[in-house]
Amino acid sequence: xxxxxxxxxxxxxxxxxxxxxxxxxxxxxxxxxxxxxxxxxxxxxxxxxxxxxxxxxxxxxxxxxxxxxxxxxxxxxxxxxxxxxxxxxxxxxxxxxxxxxxxxxxxxxxxxxxxxxxxxxxxxxxxxxxxxxxxxxxxxxxxxxxxxxxxxxxxxxxxxxxxxxxxxxxxxxxxxxxxxxxxxxxxxxxxxxxxxxxxxxxxxxxxxxxxxxxxxxxxxxxxxxxxxxxxxxxxxxxxxxxxxxxxxxxxxxxxxxxxxxxxxxxxxxxxxxxxxxxxxxxxxxxxxxxxxxxxxxxxxxxxxxxxxxxxxxxxx
Amino acid sequence: xxxxxxxxxxxxxxxxxxxxxxxxxxxxxxxxxxxxxxxxxxxxxxxxxxxxxxxxxxxxxxxxxxxxxxxxxxxxxxxxxxxxxxxxxxxxxxxxxxxxxxxxxxxxxxxxxxxxxxxxxxxxxxxxxxxxxxxxxxxxxxxxxxxxxxxxxxxxxxxxxxxxxxxxxxxxxxxxxxxxxxxxxxxxxxxxxxxxxxxxxxxxxxxxxxxxxxxxxxxxxxxxxxxxxxxxxxxxxxxxxxxxxxxxxxxxxxxxxxxxxxxxxx
Numbered sequence: 001x002x003x004x005x006x007x008x009x010x011x012x013x014x015x016x017x018x019x020x021x022x023x024x025x026x027x028x029x030x031x032x033x034x035x036x037x038x039x040x041x042x043x044x045x046x047x048x049x050x051x052x053x054x055x056x057x058x059x060x061x062x063x064x065x066x067x068x069x070x071x072x073x074x075x076x077x078x079x080x081x082x083x084x085x086x087x088x089x090x091x092x093x094x095x096x097x098x099x100x101x102x103x104x105x106x107x108x109x110x111x112x113x114x115x116x117x118x119x120x121x122x123x124x125x126x127x128x129x130x131x132x133x134x135x136x137x138x139x140x141x142x143x144x145x146x147x148x149x150x151x152x153x154x155x156x157x158x159x160x161x162x163x164x165x166x167x168x169x170x171x172x173x174x175x176x177x178x179x180x181x182x183x184x185x186x187x188x189x190x191x192x193x194x195x196x197x198x199x200x201x202x203x204x205x206x207x208x209x210x211x212x213x214x215x216x217x218x219x220x221x222x223x224x225x226x227x228x229x230x231x232x233x234x235x236x237x238x239x240x241x242x243x244x245x246x247x248x249x250x251x252x253x254x255x256x257x258x259x260x261x262x263x264x265x266x267x268x269x270x271x272x273x274x275x276x277x278x279x280x281x282x283x284x285x286x287x288x289x290x291x292x293x294x295x296x297x298x299x300x301x302x303x304x305x306x307x308x309x310x311x312x313x314x315x316x
Numbered sequence: 317x318x319x320x321x322x323x324x325x326x327x328x329x330x331x332x333x334x335x336x337x338x339x340x341x342x343x344x345x346x347x348x349x350x351x352x353x354x355x356x357x358x359x360x361x362x363x364x365x366x367x368x369x370x371x372x373x374x375x376x377x378x379x380x381x382x383x384x385x386x387x388x389x390x391x392x393x394x395x396x397x398x399x400x401x402x403x404x405x406x407x408x409x410x411x412x413x414x415x416x417x418x419x420x421x422x423x424x425x426x427x428x429x430x431x432x433x434x435x436x437x438x439x440x441x442x443x444x445x446x447x448x449x450x451x452x453x454x455x456x457x458x459x460x461x462x463x464x465x466x467x468x469x470x471x472x473x474x475x476x477x478x479x480x481x482x483x484x485x486x487x488x489x490x491x492x493x494x495x496x497x498x499x500x501x502x503x504x505x506x507x508x509x510x511x512x513x514x515x516x517x518x519x520x521x522x523x524x525x526x527x528x529x530x531x532x533x534x535x536x537x538x539x540x541x542x543x544x545x546x547x548x549x550x551x552x553x554x555x556x557x558x559x560x561x562x563x564x565x566x567x568x569x570x571x572x573x574x575x576x577x578x579x580x581x582x
Contacts, residue, residue, distance in 0.1 A: 180435060180438055198405075
């Protein structure tokens with residue numbers, strides 16, 4: 001295991017451990033719990049975007065698939081009275097299948113063309129749900145989902161979020177560091193080259209995109225669970241862009257990149273609540289500064305973080 | 317010698333490619349004959365349509381007209397990865413590499429075609445997948461050894477000199493177990509010493525029974541290595557023959573000297 005991989009694993013385990021023990025101290029704070037649940041949810045969704053980066057596509061339609069996942073669970077739970085234990089995996093599955101279907105058409109495009117199309121796709125999916133008639137109830141959305149767990153405590157749902165995040169990172173980690181990840185990297189570098197040594201790039205492109213969309217659906221479904229509602233406005237183009245930024249900020253070379261970016265930016269955004277109207281301004285400036293000074297993301301930060309190893313060439 | 321009845325290794329019949337108003341390839345036919353392990357070259361001045369021709373053979377671009385046959389089977393319009401699986405493999409002009417991966421890892425990665433474990437098995441890391449992985453690495457080392465690259469097997473690609481990267485590109489082509497290897501300007505940008513070494517290796521690969529078709533600018537190298545040469549000029553084939561015949565072919569001399577005159581004029 002090389003240094004970068006160890007650093008990656010270290011960051012994942014560190015965040016997961018902190019998430020596991022934090023409720024012991026702050027379990028009573030509904031505000032803090034909801035912020036962390038929010039972080040876990042967006043980290044799951046953004047990990048999907050990260051996976052599409054691996055095959056060399058910038059994915060700005062992830063909010064659309066989160067919306068699909070959210071609506072699938074809302075309809076299953078609120079309309080059909082299903083248990084969320086079933087609705088959660090099923091919404092991931094449905095979003096993944098939609099991703100495979102849509103991906104088989106749009107993944108022929110590369111670079112800026114693919115990205116532009118995915119922005120439109122986010123909007124198209126939102127409009128589809130807005131005009132979904134009585135099934136989706138238009139702008140009113142689907143509200144009044146029953147509480148996932150009886151009682152006042154947010155902890156059960158919180159731990160489900162942590163478990164889903166761990167599952168997500170496990171899947172992405174495995175894909176990235178097994179032979180499939182090598183194939184994805186080859187495709188990102190040069191699809192023709194990959195194809196010349198016999199890789200069916202069409203198949204792997206769709207595979208990566210479908211997993212990414214499934215993660216989007218899973219995250220969207222989780223949001224619906226704790227918000228107990230879903231609206232067409234729940235996930236918009238703006239969200240899609242944030243998910244992409246999380247990946248850039250965290251680092252595209254590390255599986256943990258999307259998660260780090262998601263946690264740092266989401267918590268930062270909460271801290272900036274006090275500055276009200278300047279919130280977005282400060283946020284924007286910070287983003288620019290980080291991207292200029294750390295083009296490889298926060299995970300590439302040249303700091304000795306506790307027991308995380310230094311990157312090559314940094315030994316004192 | 318092979319029996320007369322064995323199929324033609326690779327044959328292009330009347331290949332044409334039209335890009336809008338431009339006829340990049342006009343009715344080009346070549347045949348690699350029935351004897352394996354020959355080196356055939358396609359030469360021609362810049363813009364002669366060599367790259368387009370190569371792309372049509374390997375499925376990266378669909379011909380406007382004409383057919384491609386590999387060992388008697390029609391492969392026109394097949395996806396590139398399917399053509400690779402049938403034994404027609406190409407290498408690339410630009411050296412595209414992963415800076416952080418070792419030479420061995422490059423070749424092991426390029427050995428995908430020999431993988432037996434399914435994607436799901438690979439994901440789950442089953443015993444079959446691990447065995448595959450070990451075998452692919454062993455094969456990769458074998459290929460590097462064959463190409464005299466085993467000394468740099470564990471060197472990270474970004475530390476390798478240009479000449480080695482070129483050879484690494486060829487090694488990655490060899491990893492797909494080709495019966496016919498298409499080399500796209502394998503000697504471009506090499507110094508004379510490196511070129512000699514690469515030419516020697518090309519011959520070694522051919523002698524191992526892999527037929528070679530190469531596109532190249534380096535005339536000296538082409539004349540030295542080729543058994544047979546085809547000359548393209550403005551999308552048309554104007555000559556074919558042995559190096560000796562090509563050297564004395566008036567049309568070819570005209571095509572190339574015309575270019576040289578312009579150079580002198582500068």
